[in-house]
Structures are given as C-alpha cells and as structure tokens.
Amino acid sequence: MRQLNLAYQVERFGLVIVWVAVILLFGAMRPDTFLTWSNFSTIFGSQAVLVIVTLGLVVPLTAGDFDLSIAQVLTFVSMVTAILSAKLGVPLWVIIPTVLVLGALVGAINGALTLYFRVHSLIVTLGVGTFLHGITLWISDSQTIGGVARALMQWSIIERFLGIPIAFYYAIGLAAAMWYVLSYTAFGQQLLFTGRGREVGRLSGIAVGRVRLLSFVASGVMGAIAGLIYTGTTGSANPSSGTMLLLPAFAAAFLGATCITPGRFNPWGSVVAVYFLVTGINGLSVLGFRTFVQDLCYGGALVVAVMVSQLVSGRKERNL
Amino acid sequence: MTDQPAPRLAIRGLTKAFGGVRALSRADLTVMPGEIHGLLGKNGSGKSTLIKILSGFHAPDEGSLDIDGQPIVLPIPLGKSEAHGLAFVHQNLGLLADASVLENLIAGDYDRLNPWAINWGAEAARARRLFADHHLALDPHAPVSVLSPVERAQLAIVRAADRVQVHRAHGFGGVLVLDEPTPFLPIEDVRVLFATMRRLTATGVSIIFVSHDIDEVMEITDRATVLRDGEVIGSFETASTDRAQIVAAIVGRSMTTERVIGPYAASATPAIQISALSGQIVRDVSFTLRSGEILGLTGLIGSGYDEVPYLLSGATPARQGQLNLPPATHDLTRMTPATAIAAGIALIPADRQRAGLALDLSLTENVTLPLLGRSHSALKLNHRRLSEITASLMARFAVKVDHPNQPASELSGGNQQKLVLGKWLQLGPRLVLLDEPTQGIDVGARREIYDRLVELCRSGTSVICATSEFEQLETIAHRVLVFDRGRIKAELAGDDVTKSAIAHACYQENRTNAPA
Structure with a gap:
C-alpha cells in the first residue's frame, strides 16, 4: 500500500476525522446530554441492525449488483419470527435456522431471476422486495406483533458488554468476517473482479454467474440476520419497519466507499459511515431538530457520497 | 464548346497530421454528379481520415473542399455536413433496432420537423412515398429488428439520401458517403444494395463507396481512387482498368521488414489440431499448429479471422468444432x-480496456487473479507475497511502473499489454492466442512484445496471432492463414510470408488458390 502518501491517508481516514470533529462539535454544544456514555451506547446498540443491512448490501454492490429487497427481507423475517415465536410457540432453535434459510431462498430467487432472464438486479429486487412486503402485510394482517421469546431480546439488546448491547458486537464481528473474506480470500478477489472487470474475470476463469448468485444469497442471509436482531431489539415485529432502513443503508454503503479503502465498497468504511450518519442525526435531534433531519442527512449523504467519489475518480461515466 | 459540368465534390490538397505522423498528405479527389466513386486502401491508408474530415470530425491542416463549385469552409461544424449536401452511412448503419422504421427514418431530421408537434400520420405517408420511390417494401411501423440485414442497409442509405433531398430542390443531388456497408452481407444482398445505389445516382446523387472488396468496387463504381500511406496513388476509370493494376496500387512496392522469427525445426510435427470450427462468421475451418510455431491469422474486415482466438479459448462458444491439444480433445x-485455462490455453484479447485488465483495480490484483486458488491458499491470501510476485513479473516483462499496487489505468497502453502478457505467460501455457496484440502500442513496446513471443515459441509454446497488420505477420509469423468470408482462402509459409504477399492474398479474386 502507499503508506507514505499523506494525501492518500487523509482520504482513507477523512470520514473518521470528520466523525470525530462532529462528536467534538456536538459535545461542546451539549456536553451533558450528547457527550454521555449512555447516549453513545444507545447509538451503538440501536444501529447494529442498520450496520448489518449495510454490510449485506456491500456484497452484491461489490459484485456489481443492487439488492433493493434486503430491507423487506428484514421485515419479512422479523414478522415470521414474531408469528412463529409469539403465536405458535415455536422454539428459537427452530426459528433461527428456518429464517436464515428463508433469507437465503429470497437471495437465490433474486439471483436466479437476474441471471437467467438477464434483467437488471435493480428491477428484480425492487419487485421481489415489494412482493415480500405484500406477504408481510398479509401474514401479519398489517398489525404489529409482540410477545417474542425473551431469549431473543436477551441476546440482542439486554445483554451488554462494556455497557453496549451485544447486538453491536454481532455487527462488528460480521464486519470483521466480511473484511477477511473480501481482502484475504480468492472469493473476495473473484467478487471484486465480477463487479469491476466482469469480462476480465470471466476470461480469467471466474464463474461470474455463480459468484453473483452467491452474493445475492449472502445478502439475503444478512437481511435475515438483521431481521432476527431487529425483532430482538424491539421485542416485536412491525410490518413497515424495514422500509425506513433501505435508503440509510444505501447512503452508508456509498459513503463508506469513500473511506478506509476509497473507491471500493468495504465493510469497515460502511461501519464508520453508519455511525457517522447516526451521530450527526442524534446530535441534531439533541439540539432540538425534529425527525426531518434524518431524511435530510441520509438523502444528502447518499448524493454527496457519489459526488465525492466521482470527483475523486475524475468524473468518468460509471455504471454502478 | 465542351461544357464540362462542375464536379459535385472537389477536394484539393487535403492534409492532416496526428502528432507528426501524416495520416493524409495533399490528397485530391474529384467526384462528378451522378457518379459512384470507389475509395480504396489498406488499413491506415488515410481513407477514414478523409471521411472524418468530410463529416467534420477532424479539422484538416491544409486543403480545400468545393461542392458544386462553391468553396466550403473547413472544418465543417459537426452535424452540419447535411446542410452542404453531404450524408454518411457507416458500417454500423446507425439504426436503433428497437425503434420503428419511421422513428429511425426521421430521427435527427430537425430541419424539417416541428419538434413540438410531430404529425405521425403525415410522416408515415411521406415514408411510404419515399420507400415507393426507392422500390423498397418497408412498413414504416415495423420495428427495425425484424428487417433483414440488407433492408437495414437500404433503409440507412435511403435515409441518408432523404437528408440531402433539400439540395435536389436546388438542382444539386448531394453526396452520399457509404463507408463499408457491405462486409457482412452475402453476395446476393450486395447486388440488391447496388440496385438501390444505381437508382439513386440516376436521380443525380453522387456516391462515394468505401470498401475493402475490390470485386465490389469493380462492379459498382464508375471511377475509383486508391490511397496508400496517406497519399492518393491515382484515380481510375473502373471499366477500363485491370484488377491487377488496382491491387498493385493498393499494396504498393513495400520495403521488406526484418523477420525476427527463424525457420522452425523441420522435425516439428503437428502438435495441435483444430477441426471443423464454426462460429458466427467462421465456417468449417480446420488447421494444425506445430509446437513452437507462430501462426498468423488475417483477412479483410468481416472475414472472420479475428473470431478464432475467442472460439478456441471458450470466450465465445463455437457452433461446432474440436480442438486436439494432446493428450486431450476438447469439444x-x-x-x-x-x-481452457486448465488445458494450458491463454487468450490475450484485443479489447485491453474491457477484457484484458480491470482498470480500476491494482496491478497486483490484475496479475495474480489467475493464480489465486492455484499455488496459494485461497483462504489465506498473502498480500506481500502477491506484490512480490507482481514486482518480479513486471521486472521480467520490463513493465515500467512505480508500484505493484497502483491502479492499472495509470499505465501506458504498451505497459498494460506487457502486463496482460505477463499475467498469462506466468501460467506456462502451451497455446497462446492473441488478437491484435499491438493495437495502440508504441514502437518500443511492440518490439518487446515481438521478442517475448519469439522467446515463447523457442520454448515450445504454440502461438496463434490474429491481426490486420500484415507487417506484424511478416515480422513474427512462421505461417499465415488468410481468411475470406469465414473460410481459409490462402496459406503462406516461410519466405512467402511478406507484407505484399499477404496483401495480394487478401485482395485476390475469390477463386480457389492452391496454397504455396
């Protein structure tokens, strides 16, 4: 790596620096409400779900595909979990593998439709996601369903380490695993070439179709994990919960691609981006701004992130 | 009183240089009203430069253009050539297959159409009249995708003629430039197209017909002009000119190029056999290759020679064919x-930017991609080791770079190509397939690539090189196969592999010619 290149290092850690600056700014303005450990442990714990959804997006994005259905996978899995657990009394050790398989199945459907019919994944996953939302509303009768097994909450939000809910560590663990796979395995390189040089990869013997299919399955499974943790965090399933997560996850994924390994979707960049965005939003609401700042921040961040990365790469035409 | 009519188009002393190299040097061209004028020349002879000056794409360094006796200010602003009565049909025809015939016909006809209110009924009626005038049976509402190739070409030509109609109202027929419209058409369709062209010239339109195919030029044109190395060699009355004269003018008396390849050992027996290969253009082609042999494949545009490397490496599936690369035979x-990679076949594609390298990714990532999962543990990549492999490879192939982890886009074309070569040669392939290996590469890097290929064949590897550069084949090929309409038309070996022999073989008439 170009360790000695200062400008490159500033680019890598630019977002981290801005994040720290934002913390200091809000901390100076509201030291007793914003700059407290309890506020930060809430931020870290409650946004673990968003981190996992963002990580789930990073896999197909790296392979050059979009997965707009991931947030609906989350909602669907969350609803299935709540129904199985609260209404039918199915034990968690049955529910967890079942919903992970469901997530993988949705990913496989996304992949199969995209690859077999050669339709853009943006369209396929938009349709599949909306269809899943319909199923979610149907099976839940559009009601929020509570009374989920306590163990799920216990192991999502109640159990803490260093004062931070355990869900945060799941997200960090997942980011670490993804970082390893993307950087240190042949599969990571195959994923990268599938996204950034598909013809080069194909001629070098990569089964690009299989790699893309696997990336959709991985994203479906991560959506399911996020759904489980979401259910554990709130203790219930709300049929419209996931819809609010899709844009923030995209904003974080694209913003994350401007740091740590600039120019590439990457797990640590995504983690930093999620917490940077959430810190900013939290700070603004502590200052008294109302919920509209969320949309301002997430929407603005998505546009700014793609603008920045295009400026850095010299405004070449790009197919994302 | 000989009242010679003014030429429709008169080019005088047109000159254009690119970075010190003269692509076109004091070229003159005269086209009379109602004439079909052929424009002939090899790749790089200056044909495209001349046409791009006419279309306003290039500004000439010197020279003048008169149309119907009126001097035209050069460069013509892009998109304004139709206003001077010049219209172009390029090889890709510029038709949108998903749109209807009518939509294609009126696309870009902004001078005539009211952009705020297109009267589709009136336009369809106008299109039917136009097609009737040109003896075309086209439904204006049919999508272009259902048209046959020749109907598409006719539509493109009639559209171009329609655009210069305005000039006919002033008594001028306009000039159509048809740039290689025929190479993918079967001969009977070419005749259909010629009939359309003749009907147009009967109404006073002039046509400049650019083609590689001498037979077509002999058949359709009244006169023809030959360009070579940027200069006009001469203009001929086609009817009174011998075919051999034209070929001689195109090919020229070329200086011999130094052959860097020696003769191969007489004992070398066929090591690789390709039988009954068919692809999109190539039909039922068989040939053999010895170990340590460099075999050149060439031909004119559309002859299919450039398809072969992709068919043999599995990059595009063949319709039929077998490859015997002992000990295995591959379907x-x-x-x-x-x-293909597992069998020891390496493909170096022509499209470096898209198929050769992932430009956003680093040199190391590009170079080591085919190694991953081979000699290195796929689950525990050692980045330092991979960088070292890349660094030593780049040193071996004389790739000039700062660092193995810089993005591939920062390299020059020559260094990129050496990198691609290194990427594949490190695998120790038995058969190397190249398509236009020196396209857009400077002389120095070109020479290094030739040296590398010669070295490779000394070590017993077989090489197939598909290229349109005859000089390159004279430099490095042991043997050359010349393709024509999907089949092998001639074979040249040893001392017969010269630029001019290859050119003669490419342009010679299509009768069976026994290989030397």
Whole structure:
C-alpha cells in the first residue's frame, strides 16, 4: 500500500476525522446530554441492525449488483419470527435456522431471476422486495406483533458488554468476517473482479454467474440476520419497519466507499459511515431538530457520497 | 464548346497530421454528379481520415473542399455536413433496432420537423412515398429488428439520401458517403444494395463507396481512387482498368521488414489440431499448429479471422468444432474460459480496456487473479507475497511502473499489454492466442512484445496471432492463414510470408488458390 502518501491517508481516514470533529462539535454544544456514555451506547446498540443491512448490501454492490429487497427481507423475517415465536410457540432453535434459510431462498430467487432472464438486479429486487412486503402485510394482517421469546431480546439488546448491547458486537464481528473474506480470500478477489472487470474475470476463469448468485444469497442471509436482531431489539415485529432502513443503508454503503479503502465498497468504511450518519442525526435531534433531519442527512449523504467519489475518480461515466 | 459540368465534390490538397505522423498528405479527389466513386486502401491508408474530415470530425491542416463549385469552409461544424449536401452511412448503419422504421427514418431530421408537434400520420405517408420511390417494401411501423440485414442497409442509405433531398430542390443531388456497408452481407444482398445505389445516382446523387472488396468496387463504381500511406496513388476509370493494376496500387512496392522469427525445426510435427470450427462468421475451418510455431491469422474486415482466438479459448462458444491439444480433445461448443485455462490455453484479447485488465483495480490484483486458488491458499491470501510476485513479473516483462499496487489505468497502453502478457505467460501455457496484440502500442513496446513471443515459441509454446497488420505477420509469423468470408482462402509459409504477399492474398479474386 502507499503508506507514505499523506494525501492518500487523509482520504482513507477523512470520514473518521470528520466523525470525530462532529462528536467534538456536538459535545461542546451539549456536553451533558450528547457527550454521555449512555447516549453513545444507545447509538451503538440501536444501529447494529442498520450496520448489518449495510454490510449485506456491500456484497452484491461489490459484485456489481443492487439488492433493493434486503430491507423487506428484514421485515419479512422479523414478522415470521414474531408469528412463529409469539403465536405458535415455536422454539428459537427452530426459528433461527428456518429464517436464515428463508433469507437465503429470497437471495437465490433474486439471483436466479437476474441471471437467467438477464434483467437488471435493480428491477428484480425492487419487485421481489415489494412482493415480500405484500406477504408481510398479509401474514401479519398489517398489525404489529409482540410477545417474542425473551431469549431473543436477551441476546440482542439486554445483554451488554462494556455497557453496549451485544447486538453491536454481532455487527462488528460480521464486519470483521466480511473484511477477511473480501481482502484475504480468492472469493473476495473473484467478487471484486465480477463487479469491476466482469469480462476480465470471466476470461480469467471466474464463474461470474455463480459468484453473483452467491452474493445475492449472502445478502439475503444478512437481511435475515438483521431481521432476527431487529425483532430482538424491539421485542416485536412491525410490518413497515424495514422500509425506513433501505435508503440509510444505501447512503452508508456509498459513503463508506469513500473511506478506509476509497473507491471500493468495504465493510469497515460502511461501519464508520453508519455511525457517522447516526451521530450527526442524534446530535441534531439533541439540539432540538425534529425527525426531518434524518431524511435530510441520509438523502444528502447518499448524493454527496457519489459526488465525492466521482470527483475523486475524475468524473468518468460509471455504471454502478 | 465542351461544357464540362462542375464536379459535385472537389477536394484539393487535403492534409492532416496526428502528432507528426501524416495520416493524409495533399490528397485530391474529384467526384462528378451522378457518379459512384470507389475509395480504396489498406488499413491506415488515410481513407477514414478523409471521411472524418468530410463529416467534420477532424479539422484538416491544409486543403480545400468545393461542392458544386462553391468553396466550403473547413472544418465543417459537426452535424452540419447535411446542410452542404453531404450524408454518411457507416458500417454500423446507425439504426436503433428497437425503434420503428419511421422513428429511425426521421430521427435527427430537425430541419424539417416541428419538434413540438410531430404529425405521425403525415410522416408515415411521406415514408411510404419515399420507400415507393426507392422500390423498397418497408412498413414504416415495423420495428427495425425484424428487417433483414440488407433492408437495414437500404433503409440507412435511403435515409441518408432523404437528408440531402433539400439540395435536389436546388438542382444539386448531394453526396452520399457509404463507408463499408457491405462486409457482412452475402453476395446476393450486395447486388440488391447496388440496385438501390444505381437508382439513386440516376436521380443525380453522387456516391462515394468505401470498401475493402475490390470485386465490389469493380462492379459498382464508375471511377475509383486508391490511397496508400496517406497519399492518393491515382484515380481510375473502373471499366477500363485491370484488377491487377488496382491491387498493385493498393499494396504498393513495400520495403521488406526484418523477420525476427527463424525457420522452425523441420522435425516439428503437428502438435495441435483444430477441426471443423464454426462460429458466427467462421465456417468449417480446420488447421494444425506445430509446437513452437507462430501462426498468423488475417483477412479483410468481416472475414472472420479475428473470431478464432475467442472460439478456441471458450470466450465465445463455437457452433461446432474440436480442438486436439494432446493428450486431450476438447469439444469447442462446450469450452469455457476455466477449462481452457486448465488445458494450458491463454487468450490475450484485443479489447485491453474491457477484457484484458480491470482498470480500476491494482496491478497486483490484475496479475495474480489467475493464480489465486492455484499455488496459494485461497483462504489465506498473502498480500506481500502477491506484490512480490507482481514486482518480479513486471521486472521480467520490463513493465515500467512505480508500484505493484497502483491502479492499472495509470499505465501506458504498451505497459498494460506487457502486463496482460505477463499475467498469462506466468501460467506456462502451451497455446497462446492473441488478437491484435499491438493495437495502440508504441514502437518500443511492440518490439518487446515481438521478442517475448519469439522467446515463447523457442520454448515450445504454440502461438496463434490474429491481426490486420500484415507487417506484424511478416515480422513474427512462421505461417499465415488468410481468411475470406469465414473460410481459409490462402496459406503462406516461410519466405512467402511478406507484407505484399499477404496483401495480394487478401485482395485476390475469390477463386480457389492452391496454397504455396
């Protein structure tokens, strides 16, 4: 790596620096409400779900595909979990593998439709996601369903380490695993070439179709994990919960691609981006701004992130 | 009183240089009203430069253009050539297959159409009249995708003629430039197209017909002009000119190029056999290759020679064909890049930017991609080791770079190509397939690539090189196969592999010619 290149290092850690600056700014303005450990442990714990959804997006994005259905996978899995657990009394050790398989199945459907019919994944996953939302509303009768097994909450939000809910560590663990796979395995390189040089990869013997299919399955499974943790965090399933997560996850994924390994979707960049965005939003609401700042921040961040990365790469035409 | 009419188009002393190299040097061209004028020349002879000056794409360094006796200010602003009565049909025809015939016909006809209110009924009626005038049976509402290739070409030509109609109202017929409209058409369709062209010239339109195919030029044109190395060699009355004269003018008396390849050992027996290979253009082609042999494939545009490397490496599936690379025989209809690599086949594609390298990614990532999962543990990549492999490879192939982890886009074309070569040669392939290996590469890097290929064949590797550069084949090929309409038309070997022999073989008449 170009360790000695200062400008490159500033680019890598630019977002981290801005994040720290934002913390200091809000901390100076509201030291007793914003700059407290309890506020930060809430931020870290409650946004673990968003981190996992963002990580789930990073896999197909790296392979050059979009997965707009991931947030609906989350909602669907969350609803299935709540129904199985609260209404039918199915034990968690049955529910967890079942919903992970469901997530993988949705990913496989996304992949199969995209690859077999050669339709853009943006369209396929938009349709599949909306269809899943319909199923979610149907099976839940559009009601929020509570009374989920306590163990799920216990192991999502109640159990803490260093004062931070355990869900945060799941997200960090997942980011670490993804970082390893993307950087240190042949599969990571195959994923990268599938996204950034598909013809080069194909001629070098990569089964690009299989790699893309696997990336959709991985994203479906991560959506399911996020759904489980979401259910554990709130203790219930709300049929419209996931819809609010899709844009923030995209904003974080694209913003994350401007740091740590600039120019590439990457797990640590995504983690930093999620917490940077959430810190900013939290700070603004502590200052008294109302919920509209969320949309301002997430929407603005998505546009700014793609603008920045295009400026850095010299405004070449790009197919994302 | 000989009242010679003014030429429709008169080019005088047109000159254009690119970075010190003269692509066009004091070229003159005269086209009379109602004339079909052929424009002939090899790749790089200056044909395209001349046409791009006419279309306003290039500004000439010197020279003048008169149309119907009126001097035209050069450069013509892009998109304004139709206003001077010049219209172009390029090889790709510029038709949108998903749109209807009518939509294609009126696309870009902004001078005539009211952009705020297109009267589709009136336009369809106008299109039917136009097609009737040109003896075309086209439904204005049919999508272009259902048209046959020749109907598409006719539509493109009639559209171009329609655009210069305005000039006919002033008594001028306009000039159509048809740039290689025929190479993918079967001969009977070419005749249909010629009939359309003749009907146009009967109404006073002039046509400049650019083609590689001498037979077509002999058949359709009244006169023809030959360009070579940027200069006009001469203009001929086609009817009173011998075919051999034209070929001689195109090919020229070329200086011999130094051959860097020696004769191969007489004992070398066929090591690789390709039988009954068919692809999109190539039909039922068989040939053999010895170990340590460099075999050149060439031909004119559309002859299919450039398809062969992709068919043999599984990059595009063959319709039929077998590759015998002892000890195995591969069915080429089921070949994939992965099996080809495993069998010891390496493909160096022509499209470096898209198929050769992932430009955003680093040199190391590009170079080590085919190694991953081979000699290195796929689950525990050692980045330092991979960088070292890349660094030593780049040193071996004389790739000039700062660092193995810089993005591939920062390299020059020559260094990129040496990198691609290194990427594949490190695998120790038995058969190397190249398509236009020196396209857009400077002389120095070109020479290094030739040296590398010669070295490779000394070590017993077989090489197939598809290229349109005859000089390159004279430099490095042991043997050359010349393709024509999907079949092998001639074979040249040893001392017969010269630029001019290859050119003669390419342009010679299509009768069976026994290989030397």
